Amino acid sequence: MTTDRLPVVFVHGLWLHADSWTPWVGLFREAGYEPQAPGWPGDSPTVDETRANADRVAGVGIDAVVDHYAGILRDLDTPPIVVGHSFGGLIVQRLLGQSLAAAAVALDPAPIKGVLFLPPSSLRVASIALRNPANRGRAVALTREQFRYGFGNALPQQESDALYERWAIPSPGRPLFEVAFANLNPSSPAKVDTRNATRGPLLLTLGGKDHTVAPAIVRTTARLYRKSPAVTELRQYPDRGHSLGIDSGWHIVADDVLAWLRARGF
Template sequence: MTLTDAELGEIEAANSSGKTPVVFVHGLWLLSSSWKPWRDLFEDQGYATLAPGWPDDPATVEEAKADPDAFAGKMVQQVTDHYAEAIAALDQSPVVIGHSFGGLIAQKLAGQGLNAVTVAIDPAQFKGVTALPTSALKSAAPALLRFNHTKHGVTLTWEQFQFGWVNALDEEEGRSLYDTYHVPASSVPIFQAATANFNPFAETKVDTENHERGPLLLIAGASDNTVPQVVVENEYRLQAKNPGDTELAIIPNRGHSLIIDSGWREVGDTALEFVQRYLP
Protein backbone atom coordinates (compact mmCIF):
# COMPACT_ATOMS: atom_id res chain seq x y z
CA MET A 1 0.00 0.00 0.00
CA THR A 2 1.29 3.46 -0.93
CA LEU A 3 -1.60 5.56 0.35
CA THR A 4 -0.99 7.86 3.31
CA ASP A 5 -3.24 8.07 6.36
CA ALA A 6 -4.56 11.40 5.10
CA GLU A 7 -5.40 9.91 1.70
CA LEU A 8 -7.10 6.93 3.33
CA GLY A 9 -9.11 9.36 5.43
CA GLU A 10 -10.33 11.20 2.33
CA ILE A 11 -11.31 7.89 0.72
CA GLU A 12 -13.22 6.81 3.83
CA ALA A 13 -15.03 10.15 3.96
CA ALA A 14 -16.00 9.87 0.28
CA ASN A 15 -17.31 6.35 0.75
CA SER A 16 -19.23 7.28 3.90
CA SER A 17 -20.91 10.20 2.14
CA GLY A 18 -22.49 8.02 -0.55
CA LYS A 19 -21.85 10.85 -3.00
CA THR A 20 -20.18 10.58 -6.40
CA PRO A 21 -16.43 10.91 -5.80
CA VAL A 22 -14.22 13.28 -7.77
CA VAL A 23 -10.49 12.50 -7.76
CA PHE A 24 -8.12 15.38 -8.58
CA VAL A 25 -4.67 14.61 -10.00
CA HIS A 26 -2.03 17.32 -9.93
CA GLY A 27 0.92 17.54 -12.29
CA LEU A 28 4.55 18.60 -12.01
CA TRP A 29 5.53 21.69 -9.99
CA LEU A 30 2.34 21.67 -7.89
CA LEU A 31 1.02 19.87 -4.82
CA SER A 32 -2.46 18.45 -4.31
CA SER A 33 -3.35 21.48 -2.16
CA SER A 34 -3.51 23.51 -5.39
CA TRP A 35 -6.91 21.90 -6.03
CA LYS A 36 -8.58 23.46 -2.94
CA PRO A 37 -10.85 25.93 -4.83
CA TRP A 38 -11.87 23.18 -7.25
CA ARG A 39 -12.73 20.85 -4.39
CA ASP A 40 -14.90 23.53 -2.82
CA LEU A 41 -16.70 24.08 -6.14
CA PHE A 42 -17.49 20.41 -6.67
CA GLU A 43 -18.43 19.79 -3.04
CA ASP A 44 -20.86 22.72 -3.20
CA GLN A 45 -22.50 20.89 -6.11
CA GLY A 46 -22.95 17.68 -4.11
CA TYR A 47 -19.84 15.65 -4.95
CA ALA A 48 -17.32 14.11 -2.57
CA THR A 49 -13.76 15.08 -3.46
CA LEU A 50 -10.29 13.76 -2.79
CA ALA A 51 -6.89 14.91 -3.98
CA PRO A 52 -4.17 12.34 -3.36
CA GLY A 53 -0.61 13.51 -3.81
CA TRP A 54 2.10 11.79 -5.76
CA PRO A 55 3.94 9.13 -3.72
CA ASP A 56 6.04 10.72 -0.94
CA ASP A 57 4.99 14.29 -1.76
CA PRO A 58 5.84 16.69 1.08
CA ALA A 59 2.80 17.90 2.99
CA THR A 60 3.21 21.62 2.35
CA VAL A 61 4.74 24.02 -0.16
CA GLU A 62 7.21 25.17 2.50
CA GLU A 63 8.41 21.62 3.17
CA ALA A 64 8.65 20.96 -0.57
CA LYS A 65 10.82 23.99 -1.21
CA ALA A 66 13.09 23.00 1.68
CA ASP A 67 13.66 19.49 0.27
CA PRO A 68 13.71 19.57 -3.57
CA ASP A 69 15.14 16.07 -3.86
CA ALA A 70 12.04 14.59 -2.22
CA PHE A 71 10.55 14.70 -5.73
CA ALA A 72 13.47 13.06 -7.53
CA GLY A 73 12.97 9.96 -9.63
CA LYS A 74 9.18 9.77 -9.62
CA MET A 75 7.92 8.06 -12.77
CA VAL A 76 4.63 8.11 -14.65
CA GLN A 77 3.59 4.51 -14.00
CA GLN A 78 4.49 4.71 -10.32
CA VAL A 79 2.24 7.73 -9.92
CA THR A 80 -0.54 6.18 -12.03
CA ASP A 81 -0.49 3.06 -9.85
CA HIS A 82 -0.79 5.24 -6.75
CA TYR A 83 -3.98 6.86 -8.04
CA ALA A 84 -5.31 3.51 -9.25
CA GLU A 85 -4.88 2.23 -5.71
CA ALA A 86 -6.93 5.14 -4.39
CA ILE A 87 -9.66 4.54 -6.97
CA ALA A 88 -9.78 0.83 -6.14
CA ALA A 89 -10.58 1.73 -2.53
CA LEU A 90 -13.61 3.81 -3.54
CA ASP A 91 -17.11 2.33 -3.48
CA GLN A 92 -18.03 4.05 -6.75
CA SER A 93 -16.18 4.69 -10.00
CA PRO A 94 -15.09 8.32 -9.75
CA VAL A 95 -14.84 11.36 -11.89
CA VAL A 96 -11.12 11.95 -12.46
CA ILE A 97 -9.82 15.46 -13.20
CA GLY A 98 -6.14 16.01 -13.94
CA HIS A 99 -3.90 18.87 -15.01
CA SER A 100 -0.68 18.67 -17.06
CA PHE A 101 0.97 15.33 -16.23
CA GLY A 102 -2.06 14.77 -14.03
CA GLY A 103 -4.13 15.06 -17.22
CA LEU A 104 -1.99 12.38 -18.84
CA ILE A 105 -2.38 10.15 -15.78
CA ALA A 106 -6.15 10.76 -15.78
CA GLN A 107 -6.26 9.47 -19.37
CA LYS A 108 -4.14 6.45 -18.46
CA LEU A 109 -6.61 5.61 -15.68
CA ALA A 110 -9.52 6.08 -18.09
CA GLY A 111 -7.81 3.73 -20.52
CA GLN A 112 -7.82 1.12 -17.76
CA GLY A 113 -11.59 1.53 -17.42
CA LEU A 114 -11.35 2.95 -13.90
CA ASN A 115 -13.08 6.31 -14.43
CA ALA A 116 -16.76 7.12 -14.77
CA VAL A 117 -15.95 10.49 -16.38
CA THR A 118 -12.58 12.09 -17.15
CA VAL A 119 -11.46 15.70 -17.57
CA ALA A 120 -7.87 16.28 -18.74
CA ILE A 121 -6.70 19.91 -18.57
CA ASP A 122 -3.63 20.92 -20.57
CA PRO A 123 -2.63 17.24 -20.49
CA ALA A 124 0.99 16.28 -21.11
CA GLN A 125 1.45 14.42 -24.36
CA PHE A 126 1.10 10.65 -24.41
CA LYS A 127 2.79 8.12 -26.69
CA GLY A 128 1.59 8.60 -30.27
CA VAL A 129 1.22 12.38 -30.05
CA THR A 130 3.61 13.87 -32.59
CA ALA A 131 3.07 17.62 -32.15
CA LEU A 132 6.16 19.19 -30.57
CA PRO A 133 6.09 23.00 -30.70
CA THR A 134 9.26 24.93 -29.89
CA SER A 135 7.57 26.59 -26.90
CA ALA A 136 7.01 23.16 -25.35
CA LEU A 137 10.69 22.30 -25.82
CA LYS A 138 11.71 25.58 -24.22
CA SER A 139 9.37 24.97 -21.26
CA ALA A 140 10.76 21.45 -20.82
CA ALA A 141 14.40 22.53 -21.10
CA PRO A 142 14.99 23.01 -17.34
CA ALA A 143 14.23 19.32 -16.89
CA LEU A 144 15.62 17.93 -20.14
CA LEU A 145 18.97 19.65 -19.64
CA ARG A 146 19.25 18.60 -16.00
CA PHE A 147 22.33 16.58 -15.05
CA ASN A 148 21.63 13.50 -12.88
CA HIS A 149 17.93 13.99 -13.50
CA THR A 150 16.92 10.89 -11.54
CA LYS A 151 18.62 12.05 -8.34
CA HIS A 152 17.51 15.63 -7.95
CA GLY A 153 14.29 17.59 -8.07
CA VAL A 154 14.05 20.54 -10.44
CA THR A 155 13.02 24.00 -9.27
CA LEU A 156 12.00 26.53 -11.92
CA THR A 157 13.42 30.02 -11.81
CA TRP A 158 10.94 32.89 -11.93
CA GLU A 159 11.84 33.50 -15.58
CA GLN A 160 11.21 29.84 -16.47
CA PHE A 161 7.90 29.82 -14.57
CA GLN A 162 6.90 33.07 -16.24
CA PHE A 163 7.42 31.62 -19.73
CA GLY A 164 5.99 28.17 -19.11
CA TRP A 165 3.12 28.92 -16.74
CA VAL A 166 2.05 32.54 -16.38
CA ASN A 167 2.83 34.08 -19.77
CA ALA A 168 -0.83 35.08 -20.13
CA LEU A 169 -0.88 36.95 -16.79
CA ASP A 170 0.53 40.24 -15.54
CA GLU A 171 3.75 40.01 -13.54
CA GLU A 172 2.14 40.78 -10.19
CA GLU A 173 -0.24 37.84 -10.37
CA GLY A 174 2.41 35.60 -11.91
CA ARG A 175 4.88 36.23 -9.10
CA SER A 176 2.15 35.64 -6.53
CA LEU A 177 1.38 32.23 -8.04
CA TYR A 178 5.09 31.41 -8.19
CA ASP A 179 5.50 32.16 -4.48
CA THR A 180 2.26 30.45 -3.42
CA TYR A 181 2.11 27.27 -5.49
CA HIS A 182 5.39 26.45 -7.26
CA VAL A 183 7.35 23.50 -5.84
CA PRO A 184 10.21 21.39 -7.24
CA ALA A 185 9.39 18.43 -9.46
CA SER A 186 10.79 15.20 -10.83
CA SER A 187 12.26 15.63 -14.30
CA VAL A 188 11.81 11.94 -15.16
CA PRO A 189 8.21 12.19 -16.51
CA ILE A 190 9.36 14.85 -18.97
CA PHE A 191 12.09 12.54 -20.25
CA GLN A 192 9.53 9.75 -20.48
CA ALA A 193 7.15 11.89 -22.54
CA ALA A 194 9.92 13.23 -24.77
CA THR A 195 11.23 9.75 -25.69
CA ALA A 196 7.91 7.86 -25.71
CA ASN A 197 7.55 7.56 -29.47
CA PHE A 198 10.93 5.79 -29.63
CA ASN A 199 10.23 3.45 -26.70
CA PRO A 200 8.01 0.39 -27.22
CA PHE A 201 7.56 0.12 -23.44
CA ALA A 202 6.83 3.80 -22.81
CA GLU A 203 5.02 4.49 -19.54
CA THR A 204 3.20 7.42 -21.14
CA LYS A 205 1.20 5.08 -23.37
CA VAL A 206 -2.57 5.55 -23.09
CA ASP A 207 -5.14 2.95 -24.15
CA THR A 208 -7.38 5.16 -26.26
CA GLU A 209 -9.35 2.21 -27.67
CA ASN A 210 -10.82 0.72 -24.49
CA HIS A 211 -14.60 0.77 -24.88
CA GLU A 212 -14.89 1.17 -21.10
CA ARG A 213 -13.01 4.48 -21.18
CA GLY A 214 -16.14 6.56 -20.58
CA PRO A 215 -16.79 10.22 -21.47
CA LEU A 216 -13.68 12.40 -21.81
CA LEU A 217 -13.27 16.16 -21.95
CA LEU A 218 -9.93 17.63 -23.02
CA ILE A 219 -9.34 21.30 -22.11
CA ALA A 220 -6.59 23.42 -23.66
CA GLY A 221 -5.37 26.88 -22.76
CA ALA A 222 -4.98 28.71 -26.06
CA SER A 223 -1.87 30.57 -24.84
CA ASP A 224 -0.21 27.66 -23.04
CA ASN A 225 3.52 27.42 -23.75
CA THR A 226 4.08 24.20 -21.78
CA VAL A 227 1.31 22.11 -23.37
CA PRO A 228 0.34 24.14 -26.43
CA GLN A 229 -3.14 23.92 -27.90
CA VAL A 230 -1.89 21.90 -30.89
CA VAL A 231 -0.71 19.14 -28.55
CA VAL A 232 -4.14 18.83 -26.92
CA GLU A 233 -5.80 18.88 -30.34
CA ASN A 234 -3.53 16.01 -31.38
CA GLU A 235 -4.59 14.07 -28.27
CA TYR A 236 -8.23 14.81 -29.06
CA ARG A 237 -7.92 13.38 -32.58
CA LEU A 238 -6.54 10.13 -31.15
CA GLN A 239 -9.09 9.92 -28.34
CA ALA A 240 -12.04 10.81 -30.61
CA LYS A 241 -11.74 7.40 -32.25
CA ASN A 242 -12.99 5.87 -29.01
CA PRO A 243 -16.76 5.06 -28.93
CA GLY A 244 -17.07 7.02 -25.68
CA ASP A 245 -18.08 10.67 -25.90
CA THR A 246 -15.01 12.84 -26.46
CA GLU A 247 -15.02 16.63 -26.41
CA LEU A 248 -12.45 19.40 -26.72
CA ALA A 249 -12.74 22.84 -25.11
CA ILE A 250 -10.34 25.69 -25.90
CA ILE A 251 -10.09 28.43 -23.26
CA PRO A 252 -8.93 31.66 -24.97
CA ASN A 253 -5.99 33.69 -23.66
CA ARG A 254 -5.07 31.20 -20.94
CA GLY A 255 -1.69 29.69 -20.07
CA HIS A 256 -0.61 26.63 -18.11
CA SER A 257 -1.65 28.26 -14.83
CA LEU A 258 -5.33 28.14 -15.80
CA ILE A 259 -6.31 25.90 -12.86
CA ILE A 260 -4.72 28.12 -10.18
CA ASP A 261 -4.89 31.67 -11.49
CA SER A 262 -7.65 34.26 -11.09
CA GLY A 263 -9.55 32.83 -14.06
CA TRP A 264 -9.71 29.28 -12.74
CA ARG A 265 -13.49 29.41 -12.27
CA GLU A 266 -14.12 29.54 -16.02
CA VAL A 267 -12.18 26.31 -16.40
CA GLY A 268 -13.82 24.81 -13.33
CA ASP A 269 -17.30 25.57 -14.62
CA THR A 270 -16.42 24.04 -18.02
CA ALA A 271 -15.33 20.84 -16.29
CA LEU A 272 -18.31 20.85 -13.93
CA GLU A 273 -20.84 21.23 -16.74
CA PHE A 274 -19.34 18.24 -18.54
CA VAL A 275 -19.35 16.10 -15.41
CA GLN A 276 -22.95 17.04 -14.50
CA ARG A 277 -24.09 15.98 -17.93
CA TYR A 278 -23.18 12.39 -17.10
CA LEU A 279 -23.22 12.30 -13.28
CA PRO A 280 -25.58 15.02 -12.02
Protein backbone atom coordinates in the same frame (compact mmCIF):
# COMPACT_ATOMS: atom_id res chain seq x y z
CA MET B 1 -16.91 6.12 5.98
CA THR B 2 -19.32 5.66 3.10
CA THR B 3 -21.17 8.49 1.40
CA ASP B 4 -23.67 8.80 -1.42
CA ARG B 5 -21.66 11.67 -2.87
CA LEU B 6 -19.79 10.85 -6.08
CA PRO B 7 -16.04 10.96 -5.38
CA VAL B 8 -13.74 13.24 -7.35
CA VAL B 9 -9.97 12.88 -7.30
CA PHE B 10 -7.82 15.80 -8.43
CA VAL B 11 -4.33 15.11 -9.79
CA HIS B 12 -1.76 17.88 -10.03
CA GLY B 13 1.05 18.06 -12.55
CA LEU B 14 4.70 19.04 -12.40
CA TRP B 15 5.72 22.09 -10.40
CA LEU B 16 2.43 22.65 -8.59
CA HIS B 17 1.52 21.34 -5.15
CA ALA B 18 -1.72 19.42 -4.61
CA ASP B 19 -2.95 22.33 -2.47
CA SER B 20 -3.32 24.31 -5.70
CA TRP B 21 -6.60 22.37 -6.11
CA THR B 22 -8.02 23.84 -2.89
CA PRO B 23 -10.51 26.20 -4.62
CA TRP B 24 -11.72 23.36 -6.87
CA VAL B 25 -12.13 21.02 -3.91
CA GLY B 26 -14.30 23.59 -2.15
CA LEU B 27 -16.39 24.25 -5.24
CA PHE B 28 -16.98 20.57 -5.96
CA ARG B 29 -17.89 19.88 -2.35
CA GLU B 30 -20.47 22.67 -2.46
CA ALA B 31 -21.78 21.14 -5.71
CA GLY B 32 -22.48 17.85 -3.96
CA TYR B 33 -19.40 15.77 -4.74
CA GLU B 34 -16.86 14.20 -2.39
CA PRO B 35 -13.53 15.63 -3.62
CA GLN B 36 -9.95 15.06 -2.58
CA ALA B 37 -6.57 16.16 -3.94
CA PRO B 38 -3.81 13.73 -2.93
CA GLY B 39 -0.23 14.58 -3.79
CA TRP B 40 2.24 12.59 -5.86
CA PRO B 41 4.49 9.97 -4.23
CA GLY B 42 7.12 11.81 -2.21
CA ASP B 43 5.19 15.08 -1.96
CA SER B 44 5.00 16.53 1.53
CA PRO B 45 1.71 17.78 2.98
CA THR B 46 2.54 21.46 2.46
CA VAL B 47 4.26 23.59 -0.16
CA ASP B 48 7.00 24.67 2.25
CA GLU B 49 7.74 21.10 3.35
CA THR B 50 7.91 19.91 -0.26
CA ARG B 51 10.32 22.70 -1.14
CA ALA B 52 12.47 21.81 1.86
CA ASN B 53 12.47 18.08 1.07
CA ALA B 54 12.72 18.06 -2.72
CA ASP B 55 14.82 14.89 -2.80
CA ARG B 56 11.79 12.87 -1.70
CA VAL B 57 10.24 13.26 -5.17
CA ALA B 58 13.47 12.70 -7.10
CA GLY B 59 13.29 9.85 -9.59
CA VAL B 60 9.50 9.39 -9.44
CA GLY B 61 8.17 8.39 -12.85
CA ILE B 62 4.81 8.19 -14.57
CA ASP B 63 4.17 4.53 -13.68
CA ALA B 64 4.77 5.19 -10.00
CA VAL B 65 2.33 8.11 -10.07
CA VAL B 66 -0.32 6.08 -11.91
CA ASP B 67 0.06 3.20 -9.45
CA HIS B 68 -0.20 5.62 -6.54
CA TYR B 69 -3.49 7.09 -7.73
CA ALA B 70 -4.82 3.72 -8.90
CA GLY B 71 -4.48 2.52 -5.32
CA ILE B 72 -6.42 5.53 -4.08
CA LEU B 73 -9.17 4.95 -6.66
CA ARG B 74 -9.49 1.26 -5.83
CA ASP B 75 -10.05 2.11 -2.16
CA LEU B 76 -13.13 4.17 -2.99
CA ASP B 77 -16.63 2.71 -2.82
CA THR B 78 -17.40 3.70 -6.40
CA PRO B 79 -15.31 4.65 -9.45
CA PRO B 80 -14.64 8.39 -9.19
CA ILE B 81 -14.38 11.29 -11.55
CA VAL B 82 -10.72 12.17 -12.05
CA VAL B 83 -9.53 15.66 -12.92
CA GLY B 84 -5.91 16.33 -13.79
CA HIS B 85 -3.80 19.23 -14.95
CA SER B 86 -0.74 19.00 -17.22
CA PHE B 87 1.05 15.76 -16.27
CA GLY B 88 -1.93 15.11 -14.05
CA GLY B 89 -3.97 15.22 -17.25
CA LEU B 90 -1.85 12.43 -18.69
CA ILE B 91 -2.23 10.45 -15.46
CA VAL B 92 -6.05 10.68 -15.47
CA GLN B 93 -6.14 9.55 -19.10
CA ARG B 94 -4.23 6.43 -18.15
CA LEU B 95 -6.57 5.80 -15.21
CA LEU B 96 -9.62 6.25 -17.45
CA GLY B 97 -8.12 4.03 -20.13
CA GLN B 98 -7.70 1.34 -17.47
CA SER B 99 -11.40 1.74 -16.57
CA LEU B 100 -10.57 2.82 -13.02
CA ALA B 101 -12.58 6.04 -13.26
CA ALA B 102 -16.14 6.91 -14.27
CA ALA B 103 -15.10 10.01 -16.22
CA ALA B 104 -12.00 12.15 -16.66
CA VAL B 105 -11.15 15.78 -17.26
CA ALA B 106 -7.65 16.56 -18.53
CA LEU B 107 -6.78 20.25 -18.33
CA ASP B 108 -4.03 21.12 -20.79
CA PRO B 109 -2.65 17.56 -20.53
CA ALA B 110 0.97 16.61 -21.11
CA PRO B 111 1.53 14.75 -24.39
CA ILE B 112 0.73 11.05 -24.43
CA LYS B 113 2.52 8.52 -26.64
CA GLY B 114 1.50 9.18 -30.24
CA VAL B 115 1.88 12.95 -30.08
CA LEU B 116 4.78 13.32 -32.49
CA PHE B 117 5.34 17.07 -32.70
CA LEU B 118 6.25 19.26 -29.73
CA PRO B 119 6.10 22.99 -30.56
CA PRO B 120 9.12 25.16 -29.68
CA SER B 121 7.51 26.71 -26.60
CA SER B 122 6.82 23.26 -25.13
CA LEU B 123 10.37 22.14 -25.86
CA ARG B 124 11.68 25.27 -24.16
CA VAL B 125 9.80 24.43 -20.97
CA ALA B 126 10.74 20.73 -21.08
CA SER B 127 14.39 21.65 -21.63
CA ILE B 128 14.52 22.92 -18.06
CA ALA B 129 14.95 19.25 -17.15
CA LEU B 130 16.03 17.64 -20.43
CA ARG B 131 19.18 19.72 -20.95
CA ASN B 132 20.92 17.70 -18.22
CA PRO B 133 20.57 13.89 -18.39
CA ALA B 134 21.25 13.68 -14.65
CA ASN B 135 17.91 15.41 -14.05
CA ARG B 136 16.18 12.12 -14.83
CA GLY B 137 16.96 11.09 -11.26
CA ARG B 138 16.64 14.51 -9.66
CA ALA B 139 14.01 16.93 -8.51
CA VAL B 140 13.86 20.04 -10.70
CA ALA B 141 12.58 23.45 -9.63
CA LEU B 142 11.48 26.40 -11.72
CA THR B 143 12.81 29.90 -11.27
CA ARG B 144 10.32 32.74 -11.05
CA GLU B 145 11.13 33.65 -14.66
CA GLN B 146 10.68 30.07 -15.89
CA PHE B 147 7.33 29.86 -14.12
CA ARG B 148 6.33 33.11 -15.77
CA TYR B 149 7.10 31.68 -19.23
CA GLY B 150 5.63 28.23 -18.64
CA PHE B 151 2.57 29.04 -16.53
CA GLY B 152 1.95 32.76 -16.16
CA ASN B 153 2.63 34.20 -19.61
CA ALA B 154 -1.04 35.15 -20.13
CA LEU B 155 -1.20 36.89 -16.73
CA PRO B 156 0.01 40.18 -15.32
CA GLN B 157 3.51 39.82 -13.85
CA GLN B 158 2.23 40.41 -10.33
CA GLU B 159 -0.32 37.60 -10.52
CA SER B 160 2.20 35.17 -12.02
CA ASP B 161 4.67 35.94 -9.24
CA ALA B 162 1.99 35.48 -6.58
CA LEU B 163 1.04 32.04 -7.96
CA TYR B 164 4.70 31.06 -8.03
CA GLU B 165 5.17 32.02 -4.39
CA ARG B 166 1.99 30.24 -3.33
CA TRP B 167 2.03 26.94 -5.23
CA ALA B 168 5.31 26.20 -7.05
CA ILE B 169 7.32 23.19 -5.88
CA PRO B 170 10.25 21.11 -7.18
CA SER B 171 9.11 18.08 -9.15
CA PRO B 172 10.78 14.96 -10.55
CA GLY B 173 12.49 15.36 -13.89
CA ARG B 174 11.90 11.76 -14.91
CA PRO B 175 8.37 12.21 -16.38
CA LEU B 176 9.71 14.77 -18.85
CA PHE B 177 12.31 12.28 -20.09
CA GLU B 178 9.66 9.57 -20.34
CA VAL B 179 7.43 11.75 -22.49
CA ALA B 180 10.33 13.02 -24.61
CA PHE B 181 11.22 9.46 -25.65
CA ALA B 182 7.72 7.99 -25.55
CA ASN B 183 7.48 7.35 -29.28
CA LEU B 184 10.74 5.41 -29.26
CA ASN B 185 9.63 3.11 -26.43
CA PRO B 186 7.01 0.43 -27.18
CA SER B 187 6.20 0.10 -23.49
CA SER B 188 6.34 3.80 -22.68
CA PRO B 189 4.60 4.83 -19.45
CA ALA B 190 3.11 7.70 -21.47
CA LYS B 191 1.07 5.21 -23.50
CA VAL B 192 -2.70 5.53 -23.00
CA ASP B 193 -5.37 3.09 -24.13
CA THR B 194 -7.05 5.52 -26.51
CA ARG B 195 -9.05 2.72 -28.16
CA ASN B 196 -10.90 1.64 -25.02
CA ALA B 197 -14.50 1.55 -26.25
CA THR B 198 -16.11 1.02 -22.84
CA ARG B 199 -14.41 3.77 -20.85
CA GLY B 200 -16.24 6.74 -19.43
CA PRO B 201 -16.34 10.18 -21.08
CA LEU B 202 -13.24 12.34 -21.39
CA LEU B 203 -13.02 16.12 -21.56
CA LEU B 204 -9.78 17.69 -22.82
CA THR B 205 -9.07 21.40 -22.50
CA LEU B 206 -6.48 23.64 -24.06
CA GLY B 207 -5.31 27.16 -23.42
CA GLY B 208 -4.68 29.08 -26.61
CA LYS B 209 -1.70 30.87 -25.05
CA ASP B 210 -0.28 27.86 -23.23
CA HIS B 211 3.49 27.66 -23.61
CA THR B 212 3.95 24.42 -21.66
CA VAL B 213 1.31 22.29 -23.38
CA ALA B 214 0.88 24.16 -26.63
CA PRO B 215 -2.57 23.92 -28.28
CA ALA B 216 -1.32 21.64 -31.06
CA ILE B 217 -0.45 18.98 -28.47
CA VAL B 218 -3.99 18.81 -27.09
CA ARG B 219 -5.58 18.85 -30.55
CA THR B 220 -3.36 15.93 -31.56
CA THR B 221 -4.27 14.11 -28.36
CA ALA B 222 -7.96 14.49 -29.18
CA ARG B 223 -7.38 13.02 -32.64
CA LEU B 224 -5.70 9.97 -31.13
CA TYR B 225 -9.07 9.04 -29.60
CA ARG B 226 -10.95 9.01 -32.92
CA LYS B 227 -10.94 5.20 -33.16
CA SER B 228 -12.86 4.83 -29.91
CA PRO B 229 -16.64 5.27 -29.85
CA ALA B 230 -16.41 6.48 -26.25
CA VAL B 231 -17.08 10.18 -25.69
CA THR B 232 -14.11 12.52 -26.10
CA GLU B 233 -14.67 16.28 -26.17
CA LEU B 234 -12.35 19.25 -26.53
CA ARG B 235 -12.92 22.62 -24.85
CA GLN B 236 -10.78 25.59 -25.88
CA TYR B 237 -9.89 28.75 -23.94
CA PRO B 238 -8.16 30.96 -26.52
CA ASP B 239 -6.87 33.62 -24.13
CA ARG B 240 -5.65 31.36 -21.34
CA GLY B 241 -2.25 29.92 -20.50
CA HIS B 242 -1.07 26.91 -18.52
CA SER B 243 -2.28 28.54 -15.29
CA LEU B 244 -5.94 28.31 -16.34
CA GLY B 245 -6.84 26.10 -13.36
CA ILE B 246 -5.18 28.23 -10.66
CA ASP B 247 -5.26 31.85 -11.80
CA SER B 248 -7.97 34.44 -11.22
CA GLY B 249 -10.06 32.88 -13.99
CA TRP B 250 -10.06 29.36 -12.53
CA HIS B 251 -13.77 29.56 -11.71
CA ILE B 252 -14.69 29.89 -15.38
CA VAL B 253 -12.96 26.62 -16.20
CA ALA B 254 -14.25 24.87 -13.07
CA ASP B 255 -17.84 25.92 -13.78
CA ASP B 256 -17.51 24.61 -17.34
CA VAL B 257 -16.21 21.29 -16.01
CA LEU B 258 -19.10 21.02 -13.56
CA ALA B 259 -21.61 21.79 -16.34
CA TRP B 260 -20.02 19.16 -18.58
CA LEU B 261 -20.18 16.56 -15.83
CA ARG B 262 -23.83 17.38 -15.11
CA ALA B 263 -24.66 17.10 -18.81
CA ARG B 264 -23.05 13.66 -18.80
CA GLY B 265 -25.12 12.53 -15.85
CA PHE B 266 -22.55 12.82 -13.09
